[in-house]
Amino acid sequence: MSQPLPEALAAVRAHLLDPDLLVRAVAGGRRRGSQPRWRRVELRYVDLKAGRHLQVTAYDETQAHTANHAVGDEAREAVDALLEEPFGNWHVETTTQSHQLRVTKKLEAVLHTSDRAAPVEADRGHDRGKDRLLPADDPVFRVLGLTDAQGRIKPSRQSKYRQVEEFLRLLAATLDDALEKGHLRRPTEDDPLRIVDLGCGNAYLTFAAQRYLGAVRGLPVVVTGVDVKEQSREHNSRVAEELGVQAEFVVGTIGGVELDPAPEVVLALHACDTATDEALAQAVRWGAQVVLAAPCCHHDVAAQLRAAPTPAPYALLTRHGILRERLADTLTDGLRAALLRIEGYRVDVVQFVESQHTPRNTMLRAVRTGAPDRAGSVRAEYDELVTSWAVRPRLAELLDAGRG
Incomplete structure (x- = not known):
């Protein structure tokens, strides 16, 4: 009120x-x-x-x-x-x-x-x-093995700790902005915010998000981690029990998992190649209000660039393998951002963490505003780009299949 x-x-x-x-x-x-x-x-x-x-x-x-x-x-x-x-x-x-x-x-x-x-x-x-949003001596880092018995970050885990910290800062800023502008509902104890981590692995960021949002911020949240490995589910469930947090872990593929009710916040961090596309397509299908995706590898578009003639006058950008791979990274994420904008999201492509901590440091940050591409300008730019380079993004195929 x-x-x-x-x-x-x-x-x-x-x-x-x-x-x-x-x-x-x-x-x-x-x-x-x-x-x-x-x-x-x-x-x-x-x-x-x-x-x-x-x-x-x-x-x-x-x-x-x-x-x-x-x-x-x-x-x-x-x-x-x-x-x-x-x-x-x-x-x-x-x-x-x-x-x-x-x-x-x-x-x-x-x-x-x-x-x-x-x-x-x-x-x-x-x-x-x-x-720090979560201090080094927070119990979550001890349980996850990032700290020693004195609550100090282990030298070999400094990069992971920095990655968690920078992720939390991005998550906090994104949720604050979405809440402020009414793009995300304010959660209650009876109806907590639903967050899913697709391809969660050992769930470092899943637990950190739950701990920060729930214990530090006092926001009612429930988190779900999805991974294809039963071993991950068993490990993460034990960690959740030891921490005493409300978290559920399920075995399934990113593209095949079914969650009811649908999550409102989707995380997909370092899902390899087209697994990122599957995560983004799932987020769109669920109508998720907030999406944070840090891509890893871009083999699909890179292979298409090798197989197709380079449009003039860009041959210099694909003549050398390392430049072609970097171009594939940029082209892939640019097309992903455009497709999300067409679906009604406001999208930023930001640096996740400094490159000295991880080379996989790009993040797609999307907030569903529902604003349509009325003039069709984004669609026109997207069509021109994929036609010029003769590529077909996997995300476009998944979105089309979902509408079929």
Whole structure:
């Protein structure tokens, strides 16, 4: 139920100015017709030699800017200045509750508050390198074998930990945006958000998503992992039991799995070659509102490029094998993005994680808006591209088969 915006912001202000209870707060998005100075801001209290301070980290398009404000007048001035910015949403975590404020198109506020299952302790340290969405000593990393007995990330698992962290940041930003703009319903305890991880393997990201969204954010979620191996189902079910989380794992192919009710969020991370296409086609068939897919390998279009004559004047791009393979990667994901746009999704192709951590670092991020390609411009560009290069994407075949 909506309420006057000043009233809701006053409630948020009280939490932001509580140096004992505030764990972390994040503001982002924008209100209709306005643009805040910062893309995103994060707030937390830290203990310095001079006493407790409110630490504000503000992000523009290129970098982060951090400032510390003494508790009292300085902190109040900093908070009031941020509350005047036209952010579209605020997420505030305290030691006992989670608060989510969304500004509607009518410039009213929808404020949702949920209680934590158990109180948490705020980290007031100021010398850590980066505020992690899931700290290294979280139980999920111990159970998955990423940390040692002291809760430290093992040297050989640093890249996996970084991958999980960056995935969670993308997932959080995408869900916040979809919730803010009404493209995704707000979950309740009686009707939790349904998330599926297609080709989940050992389910590192499945468990991390469940842990972050459920335990940290306080969002009611239920996760399902799908993999072709019975061994994966047995292993992941044991992990879920040890962690005490609500997660189900089923054996099946990406293209053949049936889930009822259908999931609203589909994850497909590093599914090889056309398995990514099968995951995207399943997401479309289910009408999933949010899709995050990190492709792995692009053999199908690469083989088609080798078999077909190169259109003029692009022979230089396919003469050398390494360039042809890179072109196949770009062409495949560009065509996938176009097909999803034709199906009513808003699509971004973003960097998943820095290349030094994994070379498979491209992610397709899609949110179903339902906006049709009225002018047919996306379809026209897509048709021209596949005709020029004489390729037939696997995703197009799967989507056509689903309509047949």
